[in-house]
Amino acid sequence: MNPLKPLWNHLSAIQIAPPLWLVVISGFAALGVVAYPASWHISRGLITIAHEGGHALVAVLTRRKLRGIRLHSDTSGVTLTKGRPTGPGMIATAAAGYVAPSLIGLGSAWLVSGGRITMLLWAVLALLTCMLLMIRNFFGAVSVLAVGGAVFALSWFAPPHVQSACAYAAAWFLLLGGVRPILELQTKRRLGRAPDSDADQLARLTRVPGTFWVLLFLLVSAAALVYGGYLLTARWLPLVSR
Template sequence: MAAMTWQRIWSGLVGRLRASAVPEGPADTGWLAIACLAALACVAVPVLWRATRSLVTVVHETGHALVGVACGRRFVGFRVNTDMSGETVTAGRERGLARIATTAAGYPMPALVGAGLVYVGLHGYASLLLLVSWLILAALAVRARSAYTVLTLALLLGAVGALWWAGGDGLNTAVVAGAGVFLVLGGWRGWLAVLRSPDPRQDPGTLAGLTHIPRALWNALFALVMAASSWLLVRLLGAPLGAAAQAVMP
């Protein structure tokens, strides 16, 4: 009996993996509109923002880690705090292009990832994105440096895994697109917070010390990247959201 149960689970897992590699149908505009509105509410409503903002921090810190590893640095660990701050530790030279690229990757990363989620999700690969996201989160969990970080990643792993396993094509696409919108908007909100902060230990201040380029120029560069991501978001979502609006208009 137990063997048959495990066999069914294995067969279901293999079938789900194969299905993830197959392009899905077009997104349901109704679900897509609901997901985008939910993303907007999560960024705009204070109580919802406090409950969800850690996702932006996770992506921010993941950006530091991935770019650091790509540049030859060693990923040691990372931490996410309840106030949306975080810390990623990579080992390597204290100065140089690798350190600069690693430090610069944080603030633009939520917007870049958000636009990428919407683009790939709307092109039929939402389930594959969920699977890849789950694997990245699982790899990050090994390097978590605090109980809150472990809890945050555990919740994300559970939510992403459940959606990948049980969600339908239309729901997966809508949730992935909504998460992308949330990350782009949340990236802007995080950038505005650091823009107002006088703390020299923030990434723009650290970059100014590493490069002698003023922190204002680094902030402008981050804004330029986020603006490009936002433009792509509008291009991708304009038509389906317009169709959803027309469908509910009298």
């Protein structure tokens, strides 16, 4: 008998979908967190973790050397890599940050819509563990440990219906929260307050205007939000249309 089979069966177990009202409430709750300035200031750090994680993952995939990640209390962050200062690897790494939260949200929506809540929670734990190994400042380490601890507690102690509600809310938050930083980025660029943003770095690397990259980020995030929202509500759409 394969000793890993029980673990795989646990991770791939399908949980019963929550009622539609809970999915809708979780979506509006996530929208409120993203739209309200005070709650956004507190929760934006979660988007930063996903943002820097996107830079780090693509850097590794493009065979750049990952030197470290820093997360700051003002919700900013930086991912340090080593390799050619130009070329496809550097471009892909720079482009990954702003779309990462939305794409992670889309992946979360896909897993959640299939009832694979446990798999999602443990995948998040695995990614956070890998990220923790590359954190290079105290605040960043505490932030990742706090998020990882919360996810572990949810996966280990919470009943299935609570796990499901939190998973839906998290997917909505990533999908919605992935859009706002892009809008904020363009506002800062227009005011001349972000000369070294990812979009401006890409402009220097590719000679394509930074505004093009901002629009590309926004297009990807908006598409992820639309399709992710569809995945999260698809099973109830026939009932609503009746």
